[in-house]
Amino acid sequence: MIINIATGPWLPVPAVQGGAIPRLWQGLAEEFAARGHQVSILCRSYPSQPHTEVINGVQYIRHGGFPQSTNITLDLLKDFFYSLLTFPRLPHADILVINDFWLPIFACLRPKAGKVVINANRFPKGQYWLYAGTSFFAVASQAIQEAIAKEYPAAISRMEIIPNPIDTRIFSPSTQPKLARKEKLILYVGRIHPEKGVHLLLDAFSILSQKISTVKLRIIGPIKENQGGGGDTYLRKLDAQSVGLSVEFLEPIFNIYKLAEAYREADIFCYPSLAEKGESFGVAPLEAMASGLVPVVSDLACFKDFIEDGKTGYFFNHRTVDAAKNLSDKLFSAIIDSDNNNTMSIQATQKAQEFNYEQVTQRYLADFEKILLFKNSSF
Secondary structure, eight states: OEEEEEOOSSSOSSOTTOOHHHHHHHHHHHHHHHTTOEEEEEEOOBTTBOSEEEETTEEEEEOOOOOOOSOHHHHHHHHHHHHHHHGGGOOOOSEEEEOSSSHHHHHTTOGGGOEEEEEEOSOOOSOGGGGTTOSEEEESSHHHHHHHHHHOGGGGGGEEEOOOOBOTTTSOOOSSOOOOOSSEEEEEESOOSGGGTHHHHHHHHHHHHHHOSSEEEEEESOOSGGGTOOHHHHHHHHHHHHTTSOEEEEOOOOOHHHHHHHHHHOSEEEEOOOOTTTOSSOHHHHHHHHTTOEEEEESOGGGGGTOOBTTTBEEEOOSSTTHHHHHHHHHHHHHHOHHHHHHHHHHHHHHHGGGBHHHHHHHHHHHHHHHHHSTTOOO
16 A cells, blocks of 8 residues: 655654654554555654655655644644645555644545545544545544544544554563662653643642652653743743652653653653543553553543553542542552552553554554445445
């Protein structure tokens, strides 16, 4: 098959500026190519990357691009312009995978660009009726599937849950036993933004520190607004909350090998997202599980696709006025009950293996074959 993958105007591929979606499509593209398919990634240009190149059997074609802002309307306009410039350049293909807002609409006007597959990694915002010409919707989680089905029932027969993959060859438990240490390290990896609940985590950590003095919190991720962070104002708030606590903020880690090491150094992973309609899957908790960490997460539906409370992780109720105490109690349980934590760690790692690249690649390719087999693109 000839498979083209079109990403949006914000982040470069390979993911030199981070981003779970560019990273996962780079990985999937390489898996497709390794199985003998002709694969190209159409992505934004970036100063350190040439306009065209081939990496691990995947051709990269780059042009245009914009910095992302905090203004949704402005970003939609930027994406509209980027899509207008991109769709005339779409080369011939059998399958065209798109992770973008406007491009699926225009791509359907260019039949030679291939059968359009939308990678749905965000909750719908009223736009899915515009995607009537789309052949297939690959949705990342059950939560997104239900939301799209409610908004646009016509998509139901063309939709399937295909989860985001993780590289379990890189994200894996340490082969060496951890050195015994009194201090327990809680790790957060993700955007440092209000919707991710980092301020709630600091409130919970403050409560926890009164019960356990030998505990430390490490927060890794971008704070800059053009990288999806909450900006300097939010950072100042977090700094004020951190006074007197054992907390450290580290720059985002874009090297996945170093990121895997960061997971392995920790004892507990916490992801207290408050994004009810923004959190679509949760790659970071799954990477943590693959690395042997037990995740403590908010009670969002998307996490339930791979976390079972009390078996492969912990959920806390983030919707009450006592959310910080709820989170603190779960962190306390995870730290104190070391025997149960060890058992859960093994189960979490085993569960994460179900999301490796090989299995997810096979599911995509099987669906691509079905799309090409059935000319009406409905199955």
